[in-house]
Amino acid sequence: xxxxxxxxxxxxxxxxxxxxxxxxxxxxxxxxxxxxxxxxxxxxxxxxxxxxxxxxxxxxxxxxxxxxxxxxxxxxxxxxxxxxxxxxxxxxxxxxxxxxxxxxxxxxxxxxxxxxxxxxxxxxxxxxxxxxxxxxxxxxxxxxxxxxxxxxxxxxxxxxxxxxxxxxxxxxxxxxxxxxxxxxxxxxxxxxxxxxxxxxxxxxxxxxxxxxxxxxxxxxxxxxxxxxxxxxxxxxxxxxxxxxxxxxxxxxxxxxxxxxxxxxxxxxxxxxxxxxxxxxxxxxxxxxxxxxxxxxxxxxxxxxxxxxxxxxxxxxxx
Amino acid sequence: xxxxxxxxxxxxxxxxxxxxxxxxxxxxxxxxxxxxxxxxxxxxxxxxxxxxxxxxxxxxxxxxxxxxxxxxxxxxxxxxxxxxxxxxxxxxxxxxxxxxxxxxxxxxxxxxxxxxxxxxxxxxxx
Numbered sequence: 469x470x471x472x473x474x475x476x477x478x479x480x481x482x483x484x485x486x487x488x489x490x491x492x493x494x495x496x497x498x499x500x501x502x503x504x505x506x507x508x509x510x511x512x513x514x515x516x517x518x519x520x521x522x523x524x525x526x527x528x529x530x531x532x533x534x535x536x537x538x539x540x541x542x543x544x545x546x547x548x549x550x551x552x553x554x555x556x557x558x559x560x561x562x563x564x565x566x567x568x569x570x571x572x573x574x575x576x577x578x579x580x581x582x583x584x585x586x587x588x589x590x591x592x593x594x595x596x597x598x599x600x601x602x603x604x605x606x607x608x609x610x611x612x613x614x615x616x617x618x619x620x621x622x623x624x625x626x627x628x629x630x631x632x633x634x635x636x637x638x639x640x641x642x643x644x645x646x647x648x649x650x651x652x653x654x655x656x657x658x659x660x661x662x663x664x665x666x667x668x669x670x671x672x673x674x675x676x677x678x679x680x681x682x683x684x685x686x687x688x689x690x691x692x693x694x695x696x697x698x699x700x701x702x703x704x705x706x707x708x709x710x711x712x713x714x715x716x717x718x719x720x721x722x723x724x725x726x727x728x729x730x731x732x733x734x735x736x737x738x739x740x741x742x743x744x745x746x747x748x749x750x751x752x753x754x755x756x757x758x759x760x761x762x763x764x765x766x767x768x769x770x771x772x773x774x775x776x777x778x779x780x781x782x783x784x785x786x
Numbered sequence: 787x788x789x790x791x792x793x794x795x796x797x798x799x800x801x802x803x804x805x806x807x808x809x810x811x812x813x814x815x816x817x818x819x820x821x822x823x824x825x826x827x828x829x830x831x832x833x834x835x836x837x838x839x840x841x842x843x844x845x846x847x848x849x850x851x852x853x854x855x856x857x858x859x860x861x862x863x864x865x866x867x868x869x870x871x872x873x874x875x876x877x878x879x880x881x882x883x884x885x886x887x888x889x890x891x892x893x894x895x896x897x898x899x900x901x902x903x904x905x906x907x908x909x910x911x912x
Contacts, residue, residue: 485798503811504863512799586865697828705867705893755831
């Protein structure tokens, strides 16, 4: 018997709005210039677009999930002990899907929208993909259905996972208690994930549990002496919704058209963002390597990284 | 997703945006030459700033790197976005401002309101 479960994300919307209001009040009390109304409007509108996209195309994902579930190994059903296991496994699948979304340009094209803001606040959390259904990211979670976890259970767990990730998109929380930081994804860990500082690039892919990053070698902790700059390596410089949602897809289409040979064309699709067949562009790996080489040559002077853009950046709350 | 939820979400977005506008948040500017130099280094990995041409309105700046690269900065919300420009620079005078072409249609051109001495420096950069 399949329980009649609500959509947890939809139920959480009033709490999202309330927390955004509280955060705005917090920012206003510290530095009103640091909050950009147009950026917030862009994030919220992109979030609405993502919800519409999910409603239109989410059925395809569910259809695929049920196809795999029909060939399941075990009949797990909705027994109580399956819920925490499903949540944990779904979070593990999220980690790998998210990691690939940063390492494979095809998947990055759908995910970049979430990183396209130079601001980092709760509204940024709602800046979600419109085109995820065009990528193979969904395939990462299919083994869960094959094992026997019901698609409705996984969808519910996925909703809870998304809700958890909302509150970590803030500078209002500096650090959680040590035990919490050790196990859970937190605002501090996720700020690092959104950073464009070479030191922080391509790290902390976790959804709920930061343990995955620690297990798979992608964890980087936030340093108080290295202020974070948010966004993407090549900032959009635009609040245009459509451009934010599709710019990387357009870039891929251009590269597929102009690249010589099938191998190079596949490279523009399957290799990391920034890869180019003539080596003329920068990838996160090349940026990190150059940064590491510079660090090896010159010891970083204390205070060398001053606060970004004068008074417009907030220091995470004490 | 129900139509009610869609309408409620739209209403919430408009209400939040209206509130944020009423609170007069945002409006940051590039403070000075040192500010622009630092921002260029933050935005472009490995960039080391040299001479800076500051727009008088704090909306933009042109920064020449110690390696000869040139970065244009424009204010984008409460932050700045930058682009490395190809040489020779494509710039032309337009009324009281200089328009710097970035070669990126979506990023657009960037207007610099320069002092006379900075205009001369721009010409030598080009």
